[in-house]
Amino acid sequence: MIRGEPALEVKDLKTHFNTQDGTVHAVNGVSFTLHEGEFLGVVGESGSGKSVSMASLMRLIPMPPGEIVGGSVMFENQDLLQIDIDELRKVRGGDVGFIFQDPMTSLNPVLTIGNQITESLKLHTELDKKERNSRALELLELVGLPDAAQRLKSYPHELSGGMRQRVMIAMALACTPKVIIADEPTTALDVTIQAQIIEIVRDLRSKLGTALIWITHDLGVVAGLADRVLVMYGGRIVEEAPVRELYATPHHPYTKGLLDSVPRLDQKGEELYSIEGQPPSMYTEPTSCSFAPRCPHAFDRCAQEVPPLRLISPGHKAACFFNVTTGEPYVD
Amino acid sequence: MTDLQEQSTSTGNGDVVISVRGLKKHFPIMKGVFRRQVGAVRAVDGVDFEIYRGETLGLVGESGSGKSTTGRVILQLDDATDGSITYLDEELTTVSTNRMRELRKQMQMIFQDPHACLNPRMTVASIIGEPLVENSTMDKEARRARIDELLTQVGLDPSHANRYPHEFSGGQRQRIGIARAIALNPEFIVCDEPIAALDVSIQAQVVNLLKQLQEDLSLTYLFISHDLSMVRHIADRVAVMYLGHIVELAEVDDLYDNPKHPYTQALNSAVPLPDPIAESTRQRTILEGDIPSPANPPPGCVFSTRCPVAVDRCFTDEPAWRDTGGGHWVACHLA
Numbered sequence: 100m101i102r103g104e105p106a107l108e109v110k111d112l113k114t115h116f117n118t119q120d121g122t123v124h125a126v127n128g129v130s131f132t133l134h135e136g137e138f139l140g141v142v143g144e145s146g147s148g149k150s151v152s153m154a155s156l157m158r159l160i161p162m163p164p165g166e167i168v169g170g171s172v173m174f175e176n177q178d179l180l181q182i183d184i185d186e187l188r189k190v191r192g193g194d195v196g197f198i199f200q201d202p203m204t205s206l207n208p209v210l211t212i213g214n215q216i217t218e219s220l221k222l223h224t225e226l227d228k229k230e231r232n233s234r235a236l237e238l239l240e241l242v243g244l245p246d247a248a249q250r251l252k253s254y255p256h257e258l259s260g261g262m263r264q265r266v267m268i269a270m271a272l273a274c275t276p277k278v279i280i281a282d283e284p285t286t287a288l289d290v291t292i293q294a295q296i297i298e299i300v301r302d303l304r305s306k307l308g309t310a311l312i313w314i315t316h317d318l319g320v321v322a323g324l325a326d327r328v329l330v331m332y333g334g335r336i337v338e339e340a341p342v343r344e345l346y347a348t349p350h351h352p353y354t355k356g357l358l359d360s361v362p363r364l365d366q367k368g369e370e371l372y373s374i375e376g377q378p379p380s381m382y383t384e385p386t387s388c389s390f391a392p393r394c395p396h397a398f399d400r401c402a403q404e405v406p407p408l409r410l411i412s413p414g415h416k417a418a419c420f421f422n423v424t425t426g427e428p429y430v431d
Numbered sequence: 432m433t434d435l436q437e438q439s440t441s442t443g444n445g446d447v448v449i450s451v452r453g454l455k456k457h458f459p460i461m462k463g464v465f466r467r468q469v470g471a472v473r474a475v476d477g478v479d480f481e482i483y484r485g486e487t488l489g490l491v492g493e494s495g496s497g498k499s500t501t502g503r504v505i506l507q508l509d510d511a512t513d514g515s516i517t518y519l520d521e522e523l524t525t526v527s528t529n530r531m532r533e534l535r536k537q538m539q540m541i542f543q544d545p546h547a548c549l550n551p552r553m554t555v556a557s558i559i560g561e562p563l564v565e566n567s568t569m570d571k572e573a574r575r576a577r578i579d580e581l582l583t584q585v586g587l588d589p590s591h592a593n594r595y596p597h598e599f600s601g602g603q604r605q606r607i608g609i610a611r612a613i614a615l616n617p618e619f620i621v622c623d624e625p626i627a628a629l630d631v632s633i634q635a636q637v638v639n640l641l642k643q644l645q646e647d648l649s650l651t652y653l654f655i656s657h658d659l660s661m662v663r664h665i666a667d668r669v670a671v672m673y674l675g676h677i678v679e680l681a682e683v684d685d686l687y688d689n690p691k692h693p694y695t696q697a698l699n700s701a702v703p704l705p706d707p708i709a710e711s712t713r714q715r716t717i718l719e720g721d722i723p724s725p726a727n728p729p730p731g732c733v734f735s736t737r738c739p740v741a742v743d744r745c746f747t748d749e750p751a752w753r754d755t756g757g758g759h760w761v762a763c764h765l766a
């Protein structure tokens with residue numbers, strides 16, 4: 100695929116939570132670029148820092164206890180971590196839209212669907228009242244909500260989970276954003292409803308050209324939707340690659356283990372590979388490879404240094420000292 | 432044993448652990464000051480199936496389709512509204528409370544959320560030991576030895592027996608729940624979404640453990656899950672539930688490679704494959720609309736409101752539950 104200009108450039112992002120039990124090192128130096136019109140999948144296990152890193156981009160974490168301790172997020176020639184909060188509010192819901200796992204947390208229960216969309220349009224666009232109303236209807240039709248005109252007058256609780264998620268997508272799209280960040284938007288939905296939502300998103304991509312960050316733990320969803328994938332572990336990106344390359348030739352042992360441990364619907368598998376052990380504690384700043392205690396290839400260096408992201412081939416990076424292609428450690 | 436004998440025993444009554452006939456569970460909907468019943472949630476609305484000794488019967492379906500209710504009613508944690516359930520030829524819907532207490536030892540349950548069903552103030556040893564205290568004559572020493580044995584069996588370190596649940600990860604807590612479930616050497620276990628709350632990398636650990644235990648202890652499982660890929664991996668036969676009905680039931684490969692019910696077909700095509708190349712060329716059937724309410728199911732076929740191939744009679748006549756050959760059961764006018 101043709102890659103556009105960078106839409107969002109994240110450098111060395113670090114986020115901590117200062118809790119009673121100590122400092123949670125949730126995001127430990129995350130750098131990546133999202134290109135215009137690109138679909139970027141973010142996978143990794145629970146607690147690996149997917150939500151916190153992507154919410155940090157828009158400073159949407161609770162502060163305190165959260166604290167963005169370093170990094171930069173360049174969007175339209177400004178650093179979103181530095182600009183003042185009023186400027187940032189214009190970006191949120193304007194040029195950058197959000198879709199969360201549970202739409203009820205982001206929909207206002209006492210406002211009709213129509214009002215929520217028109218409010219957002221009022222805040223972020225120059226449209227007049229009539230234009231806002233017709234745009235709201237157009238958006239609901241765009242996301243395939245049945246009886247869209249009727250639904251404008253509905254309250255969130257009157258809709259099913261799948262319908263609410265469509266409304267969320269409509270709201271995220273309201274101000275024709277350049278970037279949408281979707282955090283597990285289909286995880287709470289049934290699989291046939293998830294399929295409906297994914298179909299809408301695929302369809303919108305060809306119509307709108309919005310860039311999308313899609314967080315999920317479902318390697319199937321990513322396979323069907325993303326152009327490129329970030330794999331997170333222990334608050335860092337441990338691998339980054341074009342989607343086909345990631346699935347065909349994973350370079351990080353965690354990615355490989357993860358891919359081997361998912362069963363496939365279209366095949367009767369043998370015993371599943373299982374990554375032994377537990378995810379790392381996030382209470383200490385990593386000084387080694389966080390995956391080392393679970394890694395089948397770990398050797399002494401892995402316990403001594405944090406492996407940097409290494410370029411494997413154009414667009415493919417992995418943070419590992421072991422070269423899976425040669426079966427030997429890298430010498431450098 | 433000759434082939435013929437083998438066949439006759441594996442389908443004969445002796446090998447049936449659970450048999451369910453016309454099972455219904457309706458939850459009344461009450462309204463008003465006089466708590467008058469105004470309707471019913473037809474959570475399970477007439478299902479028939481067998482579970483054979485040593486097999487894993489997978490039970491799949493979307494949220495609210497009645498999977499957990501089916502499991503709970505089989506174990507008599509909820510009363511059936513109608514129908515019959517036999518365990519090794521003994522009718523459970525009419526059995527005495529005392530006898531049921533006896534039978535419970537042989538029929539256990541593993542739950543989705545290992546957190547919710549482990550008492551946080553009890554040590555692991557007392558959680559696992561509780562059924563032993565209540566149901567056996569073991570002395571303290573024998574019990575301790577059995578707890579160690581159980582912990583080892585589920586892959587936990589016996590020296591951690593005196594720790595509390597919160598000191599364990601989600602996957603380890605699920606192992607504690609499993610150890611408790613197998614403590615009394617059960618015959619049959621209902622596993623209700625045992626891996627749904629776990630991380631992908633931990634799910635494989637728990638599923639492999641369940642498979643290993645099944646082999647070692649000749650367990651029979653009803654494995655409830657909405658993860659069709661995992662069910663393909665673990666089950667011998669699979670039943671597909673929709674709105675309180677089982678719409679299809681077959682040998683696992685038969686069900687996935689040759690689904691006959693339009694719902695099973697749609698469900699199969701909706702599950703994303705962890706394979707970008709396969710995904711890019713896949714034919715998808717996207718179902719329209721939402722699942723109707725089980726308090727007000729449609730007439731005729733329960734799937735008719737979303738079925739892409741429905742014909743006139745689907746909206747009026749309920750399709751019969753029939754064996755289309757080789758134990759491949761389906762309820763569809765067109766199958």
Ligand SMILES: Nc1ncnc2c1ncn2[C@@H]1O[C@H](COP(=O)(O)OP(=O)(O)OP(=O)(O)O)[C@@H](O)[C@H]1O
Nearest residue numbers: 116123125144145146147148149150151152164381
């Ligand atoms: N408000 C908070 N206070 C303290 N710690 C937090 C808070 N929010 C997140 N964390 C911690 O930050 C780390 C990263 O969490 P995050 O939510 O980003 O994980 P995730 O990858 O999105 O996981 P999941 O798949 O479960 O959503 C975790 O260790 C988490 O416990």
Ligand SMILES: Nc1ncnc2c1ncn2[C@@H]1O[C@H](COP(=O)(O)OP(=O)(O)OP(=O)(O)O)[C@@H](O)[C@H]1O
Nearest residue numbers: 458472474493494495496497498499500501657725
């Ligand atoms: N105790 C109860 N009282 C009233 N209704 C109930 C009760 N338990 C379950 N139901 C209803 O019965 C239907 C079937 O529920 P059940 O929990 O069996 O579904 P399920 O297939 O296990 O779903 P899930 O995948 O969400 O666990 C649902 O509509 C549910 O709301």
Ligand code: SF4
Nearest residue numbers: 732735738745763764
């Ligand atoms: S009986 Fe009719 S409505 Fe039901 S699944 Fe078959 S074709 Fe579809």
Ligand SMILES: [Mg+2]
Nearest residue numbers: 149150151282
């Ligand atoms: Mg998250």
Ligand SMILES: [Mg+2]
Nearest residue numbers: 498499500623
């Ligand atoms: Mg359930």
